[in-house]
Amino acid sequence: MADDCVRQGFELERRISELDSKCASLRVQKQDDDYLQNASAILDKLKNYYRQGGEGSSLPKLLQDYTQVILDITFYEENQLVDQEFPEDASPYKIQQLLQDLTEPEMLAGRLAPTQEVTSVLGLELLECLYWRRGALLYMYCHTLHQRKQWIKKNKATFLKCLQEGVRYLLRMLQVRNSVKLSDIAVCHDSATADLLSEGIFSDTHLLTLMYIGEMCFWAVKYEDFSLETAGWKEERIPFRDIGTQILHKYVQLCEGPLQGQGWNTENAKEILSILQ
Structure with a gap:
């Protein structure tokens, strides 16, 4: 059980780090975007949680914050596609990537909290x-x-x-x-x-x-x-x-x-x- 908790913590921390890098890269394009700013603020809170040893917050709360980051970042990316009127060459790959990103929170909740209903976690x-x-x-x-x-x-x-x-x-x-x-x-x-x-x-x-x-x-x-x-x-x-x-x-x-x-x-x-x- 302890090993499972450690593994869960590492997996979520790794994904948060990856999202932080992605968000920082996107903010270079548009520093003042409200959704990216919100995602960045939540990511700072999540990183601070892990820097303090990963105590004081429940797994559902962490996954909910993580999900909100996903929603904010992908919303920015979706708006780019809409503004570009879904370019024929790039859109199929980008849309599949966005669908995968928006599917991940539910899948991650199922893996990290297998004994709980996803609705109660997220x-x-x-x-x-x-x-x-x-x-x-x-x-x-x-x-x-x-x-x-x-x-x-x-x-x-x-x-x-x-x-x-x-x-x-x-x-x-x-x-x-x-x-x-x-x-x-x-x-x-x-x-x-x-x-x-x-x-x-x-x-x-x-x-x-x-x-x-x-x-x-x-x-x-x-x-x-x-x-x-x-x-x-x-x-x-x-x-x-x-x-x-x-x-x-x-x-x-x-x-x-x-x-x-x-x-x-x-x-x-x-x-x-x-x-x-």
Whole structure:
């Protein structure tokens, strides 16, 4: 047990050191970036913890701070890709690297705290954010690719795999918290809030996730017939049409029900539904 604790400490300390070097390198490019500054401040705190002998902080707290550093650094890197409009040559590698970075906290929590649920180690909000960020990154990438018709003609299978992976991440984000039962939300002062919570909508991001999933499923339906026989893809593919229809129906019902009059637009969702159904 003692050896395991030492090993865990070394692994996390090594990763923190690697992230510190990466953050310092990125700050050379943009010293005043808020996200890099926040990541640097957290890294200083983590390094100080290890300099003092690694006492006084729990493993979950260390992993949560580490996860926040990952989120901040990758957000800066994502913004660079968006600003560059996802260059064709560099984007595939960079996106895979970002997805791997955003997957690591969950994997690391599983290795370093194998007897605990990842949700109890990282917390619901951080775990949701990790899934959201991966799904949203692929949504933005696919949104750009969707406008490159010639590229899609040559890379349909790649496009569909990106869509499928993105939809899966966003669905996982929605599943991190189980839908709240009405009996558990007696503290709510209005029925609209109760309806949203009972549908698993805890924030604007959750609602936006529904629209992202619907759009990605729509893009996939437009092209999936061309690539059904792609080796290894047919058996794994998800039912884009069914999922898109179900998710967008939910989005429209929420926007025109408990969220009516709060600025959520349903025109695009309804247009997509008219095609999917």
